[in-house]
Amino acid sequence: MKFLFDVKTRTVSLGLILSLTLVACGSETTEPAAPAAEAAPEITFASQAVLGAEAFATNCAACHGTSLEGTTLGPLLSGFSWVQRWGSQTPELLLNNIQANMPPGGNDNITDEDYLNIVAHILQVNGVDSVFNALTASSVFEIAANISQVVAQRQRPEPPAPVGLTVAGNTEDYVPFVPLTQAMLEDPDPADWPMHRRNHYAHSYSPLDQINTENVGNLTLEWVWNMHEGDSEPAPLVYNGIVYMINPGNVIQALDGKTGELIWEHWTGPANRQDMRNIAMYEDKIIQATTDARLVALDARTGEQVWESIVADSSKGFSNSSGPIVADDKVIVGLAGCARYIPEDCYISAYNADDGALLWQFETIAEMGQPGGDTWGGLDDVFRAGGETWITGSYDPDLKLTYWGTAQQKPWVPVSRHMTIYDVGLYTNSTVAVNTDSGELDWYFQHVPAEALDLDEVFERVLVNRGDDKYVFSIGKYGILWKNDRVTGKFEDYVETVFQNAFTNIDSETGEVTYRQDIQNAQLNEWTSACPSSTGGKDWHSMTYHPPSGLIIAPLSQTCLENAAREVALVQGGGGLAASRKFFEMPGTDGNLGKVGAYNVDTMEEVWSYQQRASLHTGTISTAGDLVFVGDLDRRFKALNINNGEILWETRLGTSVQGHPVSFAIDGKQYIMVNSALGGSSPRTVPGVIATEITYPRWGNAIYVFSLPD
Amino acid sequence: MQLGRKSTLLFFIASLSLFNVSAQTQTETYRARLSPMPTTPQTVTEIIGEGEVILTLSGNTLTVDGNFTGMSSVATMGHIHNGPPAQPGPVAFSLEVSSATGGSISGELELTDEQVTALKNNEFYVQIHSQNNAPGELRGWIFLRSHFQN
Numbered sequence: 001m002k003f004l005f006d007v008k009t010r011t012v013s014l015g016l017i018l019s020l021t022l023v024a025c026g027s028e029t030t031e032p033a034a035p036a037a038e039a040a041p042e043i044t045f046a047s048q049a050v051l052g053a054e055a056f057a058t059n060c061a062a063c064h065g066t067s068l069e070g071t072t073l074g075p076l077l078s079g080f081s082w083v084q085r086w087g088s089q090t091p092e093l094l095l096n097n098i099q100a101n102m103p104p105g106g107n108d109n110i111t112d113e114d115y116l117n118i119v120a121h122i123l124q125v126n127g128v129d130s131v132f133n134a135l136t137a138s139s140v141f142e143i144a145a146n147i148s149q150v151v152a153q154r155q156r157p158e159p160p161a162p163v164g165l166t167v168a169g170n171t172e173d174y175v176p177f178v179p180l181t182q183a184m185l186e187d188p189d190p191a192d193w194p195m196h197r198r199n200h201y202a203h204s205y206s207p208l209d210q211i212n213t214e215n216v217g218n219l220t221l222e223w224v225w226n227m228h229e230g231d232s233e234p235a236p237l238v239y240n241g242i243v244y245m246i247n248p249g250n251v252i253q254a255l256d257g258k259t260g261e262l263i264w265e266h267w268t269g270p271a272n273r274q275d276m277r278n279i280a281m282y283e284d285k286i287i288q289a290t291t292d293a294r295l296v297a298l299d300a301r302t303g304e305q306v307w308e309s310i311v312a313d314s315s316k317g318f319s320n321s322s323g324p325i326v327a328d329d330k331v332i333v334g335l336a337g338c339a340r341y342i343p344e345d346c347y348i349s350a351y352n353a354d355d356g357a358l359l360w361q362f363e364t365i366a367e368m369g370q371p372g373g374d375t376w377g378g379l380d381d382v383f384r385a386g387g388e389t390w391i392t393g394s395y396d397p398d399l400k401l402t403y404w405g406t407a408q409q410k411p412w413v414p415v416s417r418h419m420t421i422y423d424v425g426l427y428t429n430s431t432v433a434v435n436t437d438s439g440e441l442d443w444y445f446q447h448v449p450a451e452a453l454d455l456d457e458v459f460e461r462v463l464v465n466r467g468d469d470k471y472v473f474s475i476g477k478y479g480i481l482w483k484n485d486r487v488t489g490k491f492e493d494y495v496e497t498v499f500q501n502a503f504t505n506i507d508s509e510t511g512e513v514t515y516r517q518d519i520q521n522a523q524l525n526e527w528t529s530a531c532p533s534s535t536g537g538k539d540w541h542s543m544t545y546h547p548p549s550g551l552i553i554a555p556l557s558q559t560c561l562e563n564a565a566r567e568v569a570l571v572q573g574g575g576g577l578a579a580s581r582k583f584f585e586m587p588g589t590d591g592n593l594g595k596v597g598a599y600n601v602d603t604m605e606e607v608w609s610y611q612q613r614a615s616l617h618t619g620t621i622s623t624a625g626d627l628v629f630v631g632d633l634d635r636r637f638k639a640l641n642i643n644n645g646e647i648l649w650e651t652r653l654g655t656s657v658q659g660h661p662v663s664f665a666i667d668g669k670q671y672i673m674v675n676s677a678l679g680g681s682s683p684r685t686v687p688g689v690i691a692t693e694i695t696y697p698r699w700g701n702a703i704y705v706f707s708l709p710d
Numbered sequence: 711m712q713l714g715r716k717s718t719l720l721f722f723i724a725s726l727s728l729f730n731v732s733a734q735t736q737t738e739t740y741r742a743r744l745s746p747m748p749t750t751p752q753t754v755t756e757i758i759g760e761g762e763v764i765l766t767l768s769g770n771t772l773t774v775d776g777n778f779t780g781m782s783s784v785a786t787m788g789h790i791h792n793g794p795p796a797q798p799g800p801v802a803f804s805l806e807v808s809s810a811t812g813g814s815i816s817g818e819l820e821l822t823d824e825q826v827t828a829l830k831n832n833e834f835y836v837q838i839h840s841q842n843n844a845p846g847e848l849r850g851w852i853f854l855r856s857h858f859q860n
Contacts, residue, residue, distance in 0.1 A: 059752065103751075104750060105749075499795065499796075529748075530796065531795070531796045562748045581750070582750050583750070584745070584748045584749065584796075584849070585743075587795035587832070587850075588795060588857060588858075590858045689749050689750060
């Protein structure tokens with residue numbers, strides 16, 4: 001492809017030279033030549049790149065940095081990782097992607113020519129140095145093939161990032177190792193936090209009560225450990241006094257929970273600045289998903305790699321941002337990066353915990369001829385996108401069912417995906433209950449069919465028993481707390497936790513939602529105003545269930561958005577998200593973005609709420625000491641009284657408090673642990689444009705451990 | 711019927727609102743918090759400012775008194791628009807507004823009975839337009855003042 005392109009380029013250039021020569025010759029004997037100033041300047045790749053630099057500075061640099069280096073608002077668009085992602089693609093696909101999705105706030109003042117110029121600028125910055133002809137909307141050469149070897153070498157990070165163990169050690173030097181069995185996972189020791197959200201039911205609840213409403217005001221810092229920099233939304237594990245934690249860039253560390261001493265560190269790679277929320281533990285292994293969609297098991301004692309499996313092909317855009325759970329002796333993991341028009345779809349998959357062998361896959365997109373396959377408006381399978389499972393699910397050992405939320409269809413608005421509001425697109429935006437033995441769907445409940453505003457229902461499923469009744473609770477970005485029977489999926493009840501005006505009706509018998517008419521009929525480039533915004537309601541920060549009080553306490557967010565669909569061509573390899581968005585304060589909240597809401601799981605009534613200006617950036621956890629812990633963008637980490645939401649203690653960390661707090665005990669002493677961290681998409685971008693007065697350092701990922709004085 | 715905790719609180723707040731009642735006319739106090747119009751990372755430094763508007767309804771007369779500060783350019787117009795929370799709508803009333811980046815916004819308006827009902831249903835909002843942001847720079851929906859004290 002490159003060869004043909006160059007031949008064509010040089011042929012054209014030769015023709016141009018000949019033409020100029022002829023014009024010059026003719027000028028000596030015939031009529032005077034037209035003044036040079038009147039000749040249209042030749043448009044070349046280089047001239048496009050010059051203009052593209054200006055257009056980029058105006059429209060893109062605020063989020064992606066003036067040198068395409070990336071900021072907290074947008075990813076980097078240069079260097080090795082960008083070429084790794086886009087090098088095998090074509091300028092046509094890159095143009096389609098940018099035109100459909102960027103900038104997020106709208107593209108009213110950006111012409112098609114501007115977009116082409118911006119693509120030329122990005123390519124030039126990334127070392128494309130053998131293209132001469134101007135780009136067109138249908139330029140289809142392979143990007144990497146036009147980057148010279150010299151430039152490609154320069155793009156590699158220097159020095160090369162380490163791979164494998166960088167700090168060797170053994171947890172048995174600190175405490176005798178006892179394998180973590182499935183039985184122990186099903187009934188964790190009160191001193192441990194051995195999985196994401198602590199138990200299979202995703203309660204994020206600790207039965208420890210040494211720290212309680214009476215003495216929490218005395219909490220003091222025990223130790224702090226700085227983490228690797230980059231995007232981070234971590235959820236550490238603690239087992240038998242050892243802290244296991246994932247850093248940005250797929251780096252795992254083991255630390256002594258009592259002192260903060262590093263025991264071992266393993267770089268699984270790729271060494272980037274990307275985020276991974278959680279890891280899992282089983283028997284003697286720590287199991288991580290990687291940002292390039294692999295599963296890797298490490299020896300929990302030493303950090304040495306035990307096995308590795310491929311979850312999906314990252315060159316096709318697949319990725320992971322959340323880790324696995326271990327359920328029924330299997331490693332079960334979701335998948336993200338499923339917005340592209342390719343034959344492969346998103347799935348949940350299970351692996352043998354001993355060797356990583358694939359056991360089953362459950363695809364979250366129903367294809368033609370399959371059950372539910374007729375819900376995509378007759379769209380060809382290749383254009384059915386979305387349904388990511390980017391948040392880790394939960395598990396009921398008695399029912400042998402694993403519960404996951406699925407993301408919405410892609411692109412975000414029905415008209416962009418060439419569909420209508422009646423094309424519900426199974427099994428997107430649903431709770432899916434999947435049999436852990438077979439990987440078959442047991443039941444599903446689609447909370448918001450034909451989703452139209454980038455408000456997915458993908459977050460954690462909290463399992464609650466009330467007497468003999470078994471329920472699953474969830475809150476999606478619409479901020480609706482859903483209550484379903486988890487044996488059958490039957491809708492039971494709901495409560496709106498924040499203001500929403502997207503639905504004019506929610507059927508109290510069936511849970512069926514009815515979108516506002518203007519949202520149903522939204523056309524391309526037509527602005528629709530709705531609440532909440534794409535940061536939720538609720539986002540990835542897990543809520544907690546406090547069994548003693550029967551309360552669910554959720555970290556919530558109060559902002560709104562204007563949304564306008566963009567056009568997306570049905571082209572294989574294309575796709576994307578395709579909407580312009582603007583954000584504003586939620587009316588009636590007095591500018592309070594953060595809300596902690598407590599809900600009675602029987603009556604579904606709000607029992608109390610606490611609101612504040614700063615958005616919340618951690619999950620909530622609760623303890624038997626009648627406490628709720630939560631952290632925010634303004635660096636504050638707080639303890640609330642679970643009975644009334646009163647703030648009983650707070651402290652301020654180095655930067656925004658982000659991740660999932662945990663509580664554990666060593667030698668009978670209770671600890672509270674929380675992370676400060678940077679990064680994140682909508683939950684950070686939206687407060688960044690609304691609560692602009694809140695400032696915090698752009699570095700400072702760390703883990704903090706608190707306890708009561710001896 | 712026994713009042714629940716929430717209902718008791720609402721009743722108490724409603725009683726406080728009525729405390730200002732004059733001998734002849736009942737008054738209600740409303741409030742709008744003014745904050746930037748919908749924005750993006752690209753426009754966040756161009757659509758700026760804040761403000762507060764207190765509105766007193768006496769009979770069908772609505773007295774508007776507020777202030778604003780920190781806009782990107784001088785205010786050009788102030789309006790009350792008709793639209794439910796977070797759904798923009800048409801202009802219903804014009805207000806007096808300081809021709810500056812900060813100042814006052816005021817007016818005395820006669821509402822129809824329908825408009826009084828719309829006010830009570832939170833279907834009005836205050837909007838200030840500026841030289842640089844002709845479609846609007848600051849906006850805030852009008853709620854009973856007691857709503858913000860819950």
